[in-house]
Amino acid sequence: MMxxxxxxxxxxxxxxxxxxxxxxxxxxxxxxxxxxxxxLLIAGLGWSHWxxxxxxxxxxxxxxxIFGSVFFFGFMASAGLPAWWLGYLAMLxxxxxxxxxxxxxxxxxxxSGRLVMxxxxxxxxxxxxxxxxxxxxxxSVRAGMHHALARLLRIETGEPASGPLSVPGVNNTExxxxxxxxxxxxxxxxxxxxxxxxxxxxxxxxxxxxGRLSRPWPQIAAMTFPRPLMAALAIAVGLNFLGxxxxxLAGVVAAGLLMAYxxxxxxxxxxxxxxxxxxxxxxxxAYAAVVVFGWPMLALCLLGLIEAAIDLRARVxxxxxxxxxx
Numbered sequence: 001m002m003x004x005x006x007x008x009x010x011x012x013x014x015x016x017x018x019x020x021x022x023x024x025x026x027x028x029x030x031x032x033x034x035x036x037x038x039x040l041l042i043a044g045l046g047w048s049h050w051x052x053x054x055x056x057x058x059x060x061x062x063x064x065x066i067f068g069s070v071f072f073f074g075f076m077a078s079a080g081l082p083a084w085w086l087g088y089l090a091m092l093x094x095x096x097x098x099x100x101x102x103x104x105x106x107x108x109x110x111x112s113g114r115l116v117m118x119x120x121x122x123x124x125x126x127x128x129x130x131x132x133x134x135x136x137x138x139x140s141v142r143a144g145m146h147h148a149l150a151r152l153l154r155i156e157t158g159e160p161a162s163g164p165l166s167v168p169g170v171n172n173t174e175x176x177x178x179x180x181x182x183x184x185x186x187x188x189x190x191x192x193x194x195x196x197x198x199x200x201x202x203x204x205x206x207x208x209x210x211g212r213l214s215r216p217w218p219q220i221a222a223m224t225f226p227r228p229l230m231a232a233l234a235i236a237v238g239l240n241f242l243g244x245x246x247x248x249l250a251g252v253v254a255a256g257l258l259m260a261y262x263x264x265x266x267x268x269x270x271x272x273x274x275x276x277x278x279x280x281x282x283x284x285x286a287y288a289a290v291v292v293f294g295w296p297m298l299a300l301c302l303l304g305l306i307e308a309a310i311d312l313r314a315r316v317x318x319x320x321x322x323x324x325x326x
Contacts, residue, residue: 003047004047004048004050004051004054005051005054007043007046007047007051007055008043008047008050008051008052008053008054008055008058009054009055009058010039010055011039011040011042011043011051011052011055012039012040012054012055012056012057012058012059012060012062013058013059013062014039015036015037015038015039015040015055015056015059015075015079015080015083016036016058016059016060016062016063016075018032018033018035018036018038018039019033019036019059019063019071019074019075019078019079020063020066020067020071021033023067034195034199035199036075036078036079037078037079037080037082037083037086037195037196037199038083038199038202038203039055040052040055040056040059040079040080040083040084040087041083041086041087041199041200041203042203042206042207043055043087044083044084044086044087044088044090044091044203045087045090045091045203045204045207045212045213046207046210046212046213047212048091049084049087049088049091052083052084052087052088053084055080055083055084056076056079056080056081056083056084057080059075059079059080060072060075060076060080063075073129077125077126077129077130078126078192081122082119082122082123082126082196083199085118085122086115086118086119086122086196086200087203089110089114089115089118090110090115090200090204090215091110091214091215092109092110093107093108093109093110093215094107094108095107095108096108109215109216109218111218111223111224112218112219112220112223113223113224113225113226113264113267114225114226115200116197116223116225116260116263116264117225117226117229117260119193119196119197119200119260120189120193120196120256120257120259120260121256121257122192122196123189123190123191123192123193123195123196123256123259124189124192124193124252124253124255124256124257126188126192127185127188127189127192127252127256128249128252128253130188131185131248131249131252134148136245137244137245138243138244138245138247138248141245141248142181145180145181145184146177146178146181149177149180149181149184150173150177153173153176153177185248185251185252185255186251186252186254186255187255188252189252189253189255189256189259190255190256190258190259192256193255193256193259193260194259197263204217220266220267220270221267221270221271221274221313222267222271223263223264223267225260225261225264225308227308229257229260229308230305230308230309232253232257233254233257233258233261235250236250236251236253236254236257237250237254238250240254258301259297259301260304261301261304261305261308262297262298262300262301262304263300263304264303264304264307264308265299265300265301265302265303265304265307266286266287266300267304267307268303268304268307268312268313269282269283269286269300269303270283271313271316271317272312272313272316275320286300
C-alpha cells in the first residue's frame with residue numbers, strides 16, 4: 001500500500017507539472033499539457049487504479065494551491081478523473097464464460113472498443129462542462145467565446161487582417177473569429193478524444209515495456225463497439241440541427257463519438273490488410289497521412305461507420321475463406 005501511495009503522489013506531481021506548463025505559452029508547453037494524463041494512466045495500468053486516484057487527488061490539490069479554482073477544475077476534468085477512470089476500466093477483468101475452471105480459468109478483459117468509447121465520452125464531457133463558463137444560452141456562449149478569441153487574436157496579430165484577401169468594410173479577423181466560434185466546441189471534443197486515446201495507448205506501451213502490464217495487449221483488428229453507440233451518434237447528429245444551446249452541446253457529443261468511429265476505421269484497416277505483403281506500408285501510410293494532413297481521418301470515420309452498419313470485416317473475411325470441400 002505504501003508503494004501505491006508513493007507512486008500515486010509522484011505521478012500526480014508529474015501530471016500537475018505537465019498541466020501547469022501551459023502557463024508558459026510556448027508550443028512545447030502546449031504539447032506537454034496534452035500529455036498531463038499520461039503519468040496517471042501509467043500508475044493506473046502498472047500499479048492499480050487506487051494509485052491513479054491518489055495521483056489525481058494530489059495533482060488536483062497541488063494545482064488548486066498554486067493556480068486557484070479555475071485550474072483546479074481544469075485539471076480534475078481534463079486529466080485527473082479521465083485518467084483514473086480509463087485506467088480503472090482498462091484493468092477490469094472477469095472469468096470468461098466456459099473458459100475452464102480452477103487454475104485454468106480464462107480471463108475476459110474489458111474490451112478495447114469500450115475503452116475507446118469511454119475516451120470519446122469523457123472528451124465530450126470535458127467540453128460540455130467548459131461551455132457553461134461562456135454562458136447559459138446559445139447567444140451568450142457564442143458571445144463569450146467570441147470575446148475570448150478576440151482577445152487572443154489581438155495579442156497574436158495586433159492589427160486587423162489586410163491585403164489582397166481582405167474585403168472592403170469587412171474585418172477579416174472578425175470573420176475568422178466567427179468561424180472559430182462555430183468550429184471550436186466540436187474541434188475541442190475531437191482533439192480531446194484523440195488525446196485520451198493516444199495517452200491510453202502510450203501508457204499501455206510504456207507499462208508493457210516495463211513488464212508490469214498484467215492484461216494481454218488487445219488486438220486492434222478485433223475492436224468492436226456496442227451497438228447503442230451508433231444510435232447515440234445518430235441522435236446527437238439529429239439534435240445538432242436543432243440549433244441553439246442544445247445544438248451546440250449535441251455537436252460536441254457527435255464530434256467526439258464520430259472520432260471514436262475513426263479509431264474503429266483504423267481497426268478495419270488492420271483487419272482487412274492482414275496477410276498482405278504491403279501491410280506495413282499501407283498502415284504506416286494511413287497513420288502518416290492522418291498525422292500530417294488530418295483530413296484523411298474523415299475517410300476513416302466513414303469506414304468505421306460502414307463497419308458498424310454492414311460488418312465489413314466479416315464480409316472481407318468470408319471472401320478470403322477457402323471454399324468448402326465437396
